[in-house]
Amino acid sequence: MFDYTKNLFQAMKRVLKARKRRLPEHIRNLSDEAWLDLIIKSISEQYIDKIEFPGFPPPDLQVQFVGSDYEQALREAFIFYTFVKSHAESLKMPLRRNSRFLDFGCGWGRFLRFFWKDINENKLFGCDVDAVILDVCRVTNVPGNLSLISSEGRLPYPDNYFDFITAYSVFTHLPERLNLHWMRELARVSRPSCMFCLTLEPRRFIDFITSIPPDTNSKWYKLLSHYADHADTLYQKYDAGEVAYLPTYGKEIGRVFGDAIVPLSFIEREWSPYFALRTYINDPNHFWQAALVLQRK
Ligand SMILES: C[S@@+](CC[C@H](N)C(=O)[O-])C[C@H]1O[C@@H](n2cnc3c(N)ncnc32)[C@H](O)[C@@H]1O
Numbered sequence: 001m002f003d004y005t006k007n008l009f010q011a012m013k014r015v016l017k018a019r020k021r022r023l024p025e026h027i028r029n030l031s032d033e034a035w036l037d038l039i040i041k042s043i044s045e046q047y048i049d050k051i052e053f054p055g056f057p058p059p060d061l062q063v064q065f066v067g068s069d070y071e072q073a074l075r076e077a078f079i080f081y082t083f084v085k086s087h088a089e090s091l092k093m094p095l096r097r098n099s100r101f102l103d104f105g106c107g108w109g110r111f112l113r114f115f116w117k118d119i120n121e122n123k124l125f126g127c128d129v130d131a132v133i134l135d136v137c138r139v140t141n142v143p144g145n146l147s148l149i150s151s152e153g154r155l156p157y158p159d160n161y162f163d164f165i166t167a168y169s170v171f172t173h174l175p176e177r178l179n180l181h182w183m184r185e186l187a188r189v190s191r192p193s194c195m196f197c198l199t200l201e202p203r204r205f206i207d208f209i210t211s212i213p214p215d216t217n218s219k220w221y222k223l224l225s226h227y228a229d230h231a232d233t234l235y236q237k238y239d240a241g242e243v244a245y246l247p248t249y250g251k252e253i254g255r256v257f258g259d260a261i262v263p264l265s266f267i268e269r270e271w272s273p274y275f276a277l278r279t280y281i282n283d284p285n286h287f288w289q290a291a292l293v294l295q296r297k
Helices: 002-021 032-041 059-066 070-090 110-115 131-139 176-189 204-210 219-225 228-239 264-270
Strands: 101-104 124-128 145-148 162-167 190-200 244-246 259-261 275-281 290-296
Touching: 032 070, 032 110, 059 070, 059 131, 070 110, 070 162, 070 190, 070 290, 101 110, 101 176, 110 124, 124 131, 131 145, 162 176, 176 190, 176 264, 204 219, 204 228, 204 259, 228 244, 264 275, 264 290
Parallel strands: 101 124, 101 162, 124 145, 162 190
Antiparallel strands: 190 290, 244 259, 275 290
């Protein structure tokens, strides 16, 4: 009896929360720019129009995951959000309320909160290998179904499940073995024609490593600069179509995580049995990393 009451109470709480979190039509119909303004407003106002917006982790945690915080981090995410949406339109598969969407390596959920306008919360999914950041997402009420995955494990979703997948600044950290492992896993959970948008570090990332001043204050830049003397080898690997991987952070966090520079020729060669390349943008005026649109074959 006690269990029954407890379960009923929890189910009611879930229903009430889902109701409260359903975005009203007038918000869903906002332009993307107005939506960005609202999300920026949510930095200082948790409730807007009686809707509870997702909160933010402390600024140092935001920076640790995405290199910037609050408005700057959101504006960067917005560029990718509109990139995904416009390519979905041009591939004649616009985002719909009931599209299934996965943000692979979701961090503190800056992308899930954007796609919340377009897709019902129960169809939004995020996963990450970092248990702490997923707890942060839960505490800050990031919309979507969140799952912890293991670094070389299997995704907790059925085959042919998703219509859209994003992975922003995730394959930029994986060595070749994990790159291929997760590509195959993501291919498994993609429906035919699923659109997969991701970023990769392009060749100019090696130029950047060689340009880091010795007195830099950034811990990440310092770790990267250790590889400046190996720039020739990195260029050679890249030009030969191989992943040039720097295990910058691996030892520190106890799992495989570094910086990967991935040539387009590698993707074309290794990913082509599963994904067709639709767009590759390597333009620092647009994105700091290279951005790709792929489609499941
Ligand atoms: C640079 S952060 C980007 C976070 C998020 N995509 C964003 O841009 O806001 C990289 C994310 O990838 C996650 N990650 C690292 N290795 C991963 C792996 N093997 N599988 C899935 N996620 C991973 C990290 O925990 C982290 O959240």
